[in-house]
Amino acid sequence: MACRATGLRAIELFRTDDFYILQSGEHSLWWDRNTASCTPKSGWDLVDAVNPECLGIFYGLVGKIELNPGLLPKLILIKSVESVGQLHGHHSIYKIKSVVFLNLIGPDATQQEMGLEPCTKHCNRRQGERCVLEQPQKTSFAKTWSSIKSATNSIKSSTVQAAQMAASQVKPMRRRDNKGENEKFERRMLDEMSKIWDDSQSFYFSPSGDLTNSQQRQWIIQQKEIMTLQEQPEYKAPPLWKKLDHRFFWNQHMLKDVISHDTEMANFWILPIIQGFVQVETCKVDLGRFDRTREAMEPVFETFVLTLISRRSRFRAGTRYNRRGVDEDGKVANYVETEQIISYLDHRVSFVQVRGSVPVFWSQPGIKYRPPPRIDKGPAETHDAFEKHFNEELATYGHICIINLVEQTGREKVIADIYTENVCEFSCPDLTYCLFDFHEYCRGMHFENVSILLTHILDVINEQKFCWLDKQGRICLQFGVFRVNCIDCLDRTNVVQTAIAKTVMEIVFTKLGLIAPEKPVPVNIRNAFQLLWANNGDAISRQYAGTNALKGDYTRTGERKFSGLMKDSVNSASRYYQGRFRDAERQAAIDLMLGEISSSNPIPEEIFSGNETSFTEDITASAEQVKHVIEDSKKLLLPDPAEPANPTDTDMDVILLLTRNFYCVAWYDDEADRVSHYQYVPLEDITLIEIGQMQLSSNSLFKTTKSQLSFCIRIYYQQRDDNGQMEPGYFHIFRSANLRFFNNLAVAITSEEEAIESVKYICEAFLGLRDELEVQRVARMERKKSKIPREIRGHEASSSLLNLPAHIPRNFSDKSLSKVSNTMGLLKR
Structure with missing residues (x-):
């Protein structure tokens, strides 16, 4: 039976008193409802099933999971899919949209509970009519069958209880005696899965x-x-699943019961699934020629397919702060292989890059926002794991070019140093090590400076080449791979891998004759390329950190905009929330599916108890979060010569940055969910600073009333008019929020007196830079409107490296935004 929407062959699910039966064409898989074991059979064996009932159709078997002793084993079935495209024109690729969990042991599952699509073969769609296999049998037989069924259910219930008791005594995993706690754990794990x-x-x-x-x-x-x-004519090729790269066979553990049969009947049910990203785009390119056979001289277009596939390793898989560095087997966290494929006529050109955590034993413990990295083991153990990792990489890819993007100073220095030390100690001629402090080179949002890195690795790119195949066979192979990393292997890594992939794509297009040498890639092709890589970065980031990638505006458009910086602040804070409150449960769910839960690696106690941290810890973490968000903003926004003079913070509506020569203000548009505009004001243009109380409107986001007064600061400045004359009448006005900084330490504001002191402190910071400024202290500030500034604008920095004409917006939910907004800010406009 084919799914009309996708062309994918559907699988029927049947239920009997003793089995759940998966049936597809000539194959069936019988799952015993007493033992949870499976037996592959032919499709014809369904005729031997006693009173089978069709529960609907699904599209693939993910595998079996066992959450914990005392809990019932379950099957994960693919409920709905979406067609992504085709690989090489004949291998269809599908994305899993939703799954459903089926209890193998216990009460009968129903079609309503499962929510599967009805099977048109066995079910009449007219309302009120039952499934064909459910039609009433003869009355005498029905009565007899009812008696047998009742007795069978009683026996089954006893058998299930006995099986559970035996399992709890045999299995070494943690067993919970509290039934309610077990049920709560099951609900949480199923919800997370x-x-x-x-x-x-x-x-x-x-x-x-x-x-x-x-x-x-x-x-x-x-x-x-x-x-x-050729050597052995009797040789029979193994089934597809035995040829897989088992690093990326994500559901291998969940299919172990089926794999253990090792028969042709069992092979049919082994459906390898990858976690990662796949996107296929068909593109047209104008070759710059004209069809002279037509009167209208129409331009000639060629069509090619651009495919991007990212494969996440199932080893050391998990969430950001729960999986860092390397393990004893040399497997690293957040390891992803990304392959860019260009298919044109009979040609297929593939280029592979990898990313992965720094292969040493390190972690980031604690509840703080961006906790400092910590080295967890000594030099001998670290280097042993380091060697295992790179020996496997060298055996798989050949020459390795490491591009290390971590900061060479500050909190990341400890990681950069130990990485460099181990590379030097390894001393392998097939290892090239390239240090590129991304934040230092790209300070002030100058991401186009990645071109400096490309200039230095261009020879390596040309030496590595790419895999080029046609119908005759191999034209050339890729010799080596770029291994790119930052701390998280997400945002900085995305930018650099995109830049390398773009360079290779330009070379390939020239080789294929799609563009002339030294000519730029057409705009529509750059658009498709940027879209694929930006979507890829977002997908990998969501899997590891729980949010879209930072710096994604640059990957999508080739421009780093202030709105992208602000979006990064939101996503950065959201990552903190994700890691702080949800990642422990998600990590446990991932470990269960991958078979990582054992007596030596039990489920964390807090997953059962659901303990939450204290309010004081949350306030402290929020203050630290605000501090680092502002530090990130200063590092990305301010160019090298500008030294921030005051670490002030903001609510999500306004950011104020003060330097020796100017101050910068950015406005956030809540409805548009982006920074709408920003403004630089030279300090020499400030004419007056006024501080005092002002009556606020009732529609303030701080929920003040018309009768409430707040202590505010108003900064007057002037701008040149069309005639070049300085024109007064411009100002910005701010009030204090619920956090302030004192000696670079975030402190919560708990009283009106502290709010007033916070505003006065900001005023003093301006006076420290221009002591001749006039300051007026008034009892009541007059409410008035500023003139409209001439120089409010969006960021216009462009990139010669990754240049696209149009900005592609990215979504962030209002709910998520409001959560972050409530915890950020020192100034409120």
Whole structure:
């Protein structure tokens, strides 16, 4: 049966008293409802099932999970999918949209509970009519069957209880005696797993193709099979799942019961799934020629397919602050292989890059926003794991070019130093180590400075080449890989990998004759390229950190805008919330699905108890969060010569940055969910500072009333008119929020007196830079409107490296924004 929406063959789910049966064509898989074991059979064996009932159709088996002893094992079935495209024109790729959990042991599952799409083969769609297999049988037989069924249910209930008691005594995992606690844990885990599968939209499969291996690895496997067949004519090629790169076979553990049968019947049910990202875009390029056979001299277009595939490793998988660095086996956190494929006529050109956490034992413990990294083990153990990691990388890819983007100073220095030390100690000729302090080179939002890095690695790019295949076979192979990392292997890594991929794409287009040498890539192709890589960065970031990628505006448009900076502040704070309150449960859910829960690695106690931190800890963490958000803003916004004179903070409506030569104000548009405009004001243009009380409107976001007074600061300045004359009448006005900084320490404001002192402190900071400024202290400030400034604008910095003409907006929910807004700010306009 084919799914009309996708063309994917559907699978029918049947229920009997003793089995759940998965049936597709000539194959069926029988799951015992007493033991939760499975048996592959032919499709014809369904005729031997006793009184089967069709519960609906689904589109694939993810596998079986066992949450904990005392809890019932479950199947995860693919409920709905979305077609992504095709690989090489004949291997369909699907994204999993939603899954459903089926209790293998326990009460009967119903179609209503499962929510599966009805099976048109067995169910009549006319309202009120039952499934064909549910039609009443003869009365005498029905009575007899009812008696047998009742007795069977009683026996089954006893059997289930006995099986559970036996399992609890045999399995070494943690067992909870409290039934209510177990049920609560089950609900939380199932809810988290549903979010992982349904909300992240990051799982993909191909019924006939291999998504785990790059084009080059698939070609090498194919050549080995051809050689073996020539030497051994009786040789039979193994099934597809045995050729997979098991680093990326994400549901391998959940399918272990099926894999253990190792038969052709069982092989049919093994559906490899990857976590990561897949996008396929068909593009047209104008070759600059005209069809002279037509009277209108129409331009000639060629069509090619641009595909991006990212594969996340199932080893050391998990969330940002729960999985860092390396383990004893040399596996690193957030390891992702990304492959860019250009398909044109009979040509397929593939280029692979990888990312992964710094391969040493390190972590970021604690509840603070951006806690400092910590080295967890000594030099000997660290270097042993380091060698295991790179020996595997060298065996897989050949030459490795490491691009280390972490900061060489500050809190990241400890990671940069130990990475460098281990590379030097490893001393491998096939290892190239490139240090590029991204934040230092790109300070002031000058991300176009990534071109400095590209200039220095261009020879390596040319030496590595790419995998180029056509219908005749291999034209060239990729020799080596770029291994890019920052601290999280997310935002800075996305920018650099995109830049490298763009350079390779330009080379490939020239080789294929799609663009002339030294000519730029057409705008529509750059648009598609930027969109794919920005979506890829967002997907990887959501999987690891829980939010879209930072610096995504640059990846999408080739321009770093102030609105993108502000969006990064929102996502950065959201990442803190994600890691602070939700990542422990998500990590436990991931570990359960990947088989990482054991007696040596039990489920954390807090997952059962649901303990929450104290209010005091939350306030402290929020203050630290605000401080680092502002530090990030200063580092990205202010150019090198500007030294921030005062670390002030803001609510999400306004940011104020003060330097020796100017102050900068940015306005946030709540409805548009972006920074609408910003303004630089030279300090020499300030004419007056006024402080005092002002009556605020009732529609203030601080929920003040018309009768309430707040202590405010008003900064008057002047601007040149059309004739070049200085024109007065401009000003900005601010009031205190609920946080302030004292000696670079975030302190909560708890009284009106502290709010007044906060505003006075800001005034003194301005006077410290211009002591001749006039300051007026008034009892009541007059309410009035400023003239409209001439120089309020959006950021116009452009990139010669990744340049696109149009900004592509990104969404962030109002609910998420409001949560962040409530915890950020020192000034409120």
